[in-house]
Amino acid sequence: xxxxxxxxxxxxxxxxxxxxxxxxxxxxxxxxxxxxxxxxxxxxxxxxxxxxxxxxxxxxxxxxxxxxxxxxxxxxxxxxxxxxxxxxxxxxxxxxxxxxxxxxxxxxxxxxxxxxxxxxxxxxxxxxxxxxxxxxxxxxxxxxxxxxxxxxxxxxxxxxxxxxxxxxxxxxxxxxxxxxxxxxxxxxxxxxxxxxxxxxxxxxxxxxxxxxxxxxxxxxxxxxxxxxxxxxxxxxxxxxxxxxxxxxxxxxxxxxxxxxxxxxxxxxxxxxxxxxxxxxxxxxxxxxxxxxxxxxxxxxx
Numbered sequence: 001x002x003x004x005x006x007x008x009x010x011x012x013x014x015x016x017x018x019x020x021x022x023x024x025x026x027x028x029x030x031x032x033x034x035x036x037x038x039x040x041x042x043x044x045x046x047x048x049x050x051x052x053x054x055x056x057x058x059x060x061x062x063x064x065x066x067x068x069x070x071x072x073x074x075x076x077x078x079x080x081x082x083x084x085x086x087x088x089x090x091x092x093x094x095x096x097x098x099x100x101x102x103x104x105x106x107x108x109x110x111x112x113x114x115x116x117x118x119x120x121x122x123x124x125x126x127x128x129x130x131x132x133x134x135x136x137x138x139x140x141x142x143x144x145x146x147x148x149x150x151x152x153x154x155x156x157x158x159x160x161x162x163x164x165x166x167x168x169x170x171x172x173x174x175x176x177x178x179x180x181x182x183x184x185x186x187x188x189x190x191x192x193x194x195x196x197x198x199x200x201x202x203x204x205x206x207x208x209x210x211x212x213x214x215x216x217x218x219x220x221x222x223x224x225x226x227x228x229x230x231x232x233x234x235x236x237x238x239x240x241x242x243x244x245x246x247x248x249x250x251x252x253x254x255x256x257x258x259x260x261x262x263x264x265x266x267x268x269x270x271x272x273x274x275x276x277x278x279x280x281x282x283x284x285x286x287x288x289x290x291x292x293x294x295x296x297x298x299x300x301x
């Protein structure tokens with residue numbers, strides 16, 4: 001049931017602006033304008049009028065928008081009922097970070113208890129391939145560390161914020177005079193660690209994207225950087241005095257010989273859940289998201 005064109009008219013009515021509506025819908029403005037013109041020609045009457053720079057629904061437009069909303073509500077209810085009726089409960093779940101994998105692992109038994117016929121398949125990977133799998137509808141739900149969820153508006157929920165620290169071997173001379181948590185500006189970091197090697201995550205990772213601007217402000221020789229894919233490996237390398245690194249708070253190893261410093265201004269990445277936008281969530285999927293919202297990591301933030 002293709003109802004995306006109904007959402008086009010609803011978005012124009014909500015935004016009152018063709019450009020903003022096109023941006024929200026991820027379509028080009030000319031395409032959206034052409035669709036509206038074609039629809040108005042088909043109906044034989046304008047659906048919007050331009051008033052003081054805004055697109056406001058005409059009387060016919062209001063009728064169309066109201067009916068479109070009702071049709072989408074009916075579709076969502078129908079798909080939800082069918083999903084609950086026919087879905088034996090196979091959920092493909094993706095995780096892109098340590099906290100997400102740990103959290104989902106803890107939920108498996110609870111979901112299985114409440115939904116005995118539900119099976120879960122877990123995929124662990126980087127954000128880029130996970131986003132591709134979401135687009136292909138190969139993944140139902142993804143718990144990810146990400147820098148922005150704007151492109152997933154309407155099919156995502158923010159769980160919390162995760163601060164990113166500078167991790168330094170505790171044997172480093174700087175740590176002897178600066179306690180854990182000391183905030184560091186880019187210039188202070190440059191001065192204190194200009195002789196040290198950085199261990200960085202891959203460029204597609206959320207940690208790299210979150211810290212790249214800060215790192216550009218640092219006058220540091222980046223030759224000989226070691227690029228590592230997994231945060232646990234990064235932490236282990238810092239503990240073994242290989243170099244210094246940016247570490248998200250959920251990957252902090254409290255008992256390792258590592259001192260963590262805050263950054264000034266503070267740098268954060270988002271913890272979020274993203275789900276398919278082509279069908280309603282099943283009851284088991286909704287329950288999984290509810291459990292994530294109640295997870296101690298996020299309720300405490």
